[in-house]
Amino acid sequence: MIENTLPEPDHVSELRRQLRRFVAEKAPREKRRAWDKAHDWPRELFRELSDMGLCGLTIAEEHGGLGQDIVAAVAAIEELARVGPFLAGPFIHCAFYGGMNISENGSPEQKASLLPRLARGELLFAYGLSEPDVGGDLSSVRTRGRVDGGELVINGAKRWCTGADWADYIYCLINTAPEASKREALTFVLIPGKAAGVSTTPIEHVNLRYTASCDVHFDDVRIPLDAIVGGPAKLNTAWGMLAGRALDVEKLEVAACTFGFAQAALDEAWTYAQQRVQFGKVIAGHQVIAHKLVTARTKLEACRHMLYHAARLANAGEPCGVETSMAKLFIADTGVEIALACQQVMGSYALSDAYDMDRNVRDLLGMPIVGGSSDMQRNNLAGLWKLNR
Secondary structure, eight states: OOOOOSOOOHHHHHHHHHHHHHHHHHOOHHHHHHHHHHTOOOHHHHHHHHHTTGGGGGSOGGGTSSOOOHHHHHHHHHHHHTTOHHHHHHHHHHIIIIIIHHHHHOOHHHHHHHHHHHHTTOOOEEEEOOBTTBSSOGGGOOOEEEEETTEEEEEEEESSOTTTTTOSEEEEEEESOTTSOGGGSEEEEEEETTOTTEEEEEEOOSSOTTSOEEEEEEEEEEEEGGGBTTOGGGTTOHHHHHTSHHHHHHHHHHHHHHHHHHHHHHHHHHHHHTTOEETTEEGGGSHHHHHHHHHHHHHHHHHHHHHHHHHHHHHTTOOOHHHHHHHHHHHHHHHHHHHHHHHHHHGGGGGSTTSSHHHHHHHHHHTTTTTSOHHHHHHHHHHHTTSOO
């Protein structure tokens, strides 16, 4: 197994050791294949991870967490993703979609009521951002929220709302002031997944098959004004939340998943190349194969440096919009290059169910799209560097 090559705190190294032992014992390959085919994830194993305190890595101690530690949380995603999305995904739904966002943007009442449960792994959030006609241009969302007394009445639809069919809350971006400019009309709300008027339809997809993504429809869904993220005073102020620290960390969580998948692909190809014999010697002894592996491993190490440089900045509360966008862009695009090189090393076996390469390639091919596409990251960076003024 390819090991971490960067200096890191002892507690992060110990976390890696515990998670590697956990997934080796609890998530063997035959179970991972079954979860992938079923579009499912193991609730009982996630409960065990939660009991270890893992979900508290994005939550302050005063709210029942371990203290916000972005580097450790990113390392946890990386290690879990090395065996696929089946535990990394639910961890993100709890610790990041929930814990990170409520820690950054929640009202005092929301923090007091939700963060202790998130720290214990008792709540799972889904993101309600994209819509059938809205992808990267999130300020153009058409899902509407109308104030009616002490409630918001919500109508509209979301697409690619992964986990909406089992999430406790949908962290949902809506337009609450259609007459205002787009960026002054946005509100984040917490919509219970089982609220009256919420309906979900699964979307079949080839990657990240720990669950189904969903179309979600809101038909006269009523929620109290206290369900506005940050409280009623934060009506029409979600743009600042969308462009804030929580979004920077979201780019890191997607990059960490990608990095974990890429490591798994290279681990498998590296081992295979030292066992498979052709023309009288193991194929790693043929220059064309050795060069593919060396290049892939060099790219992987570059990904590691970009990921943890950005994670350390985020952890220290330093400005990191540039670094997190670069990490998401570089690791997602480079992950595809690593996947395809490893697939070529393994030849036809990479297309079979005898190995995990088919799943890792599927997952890596999607990472330049999910969580803010590579082209959107280029747009972000052009803006941050003032190239498009």
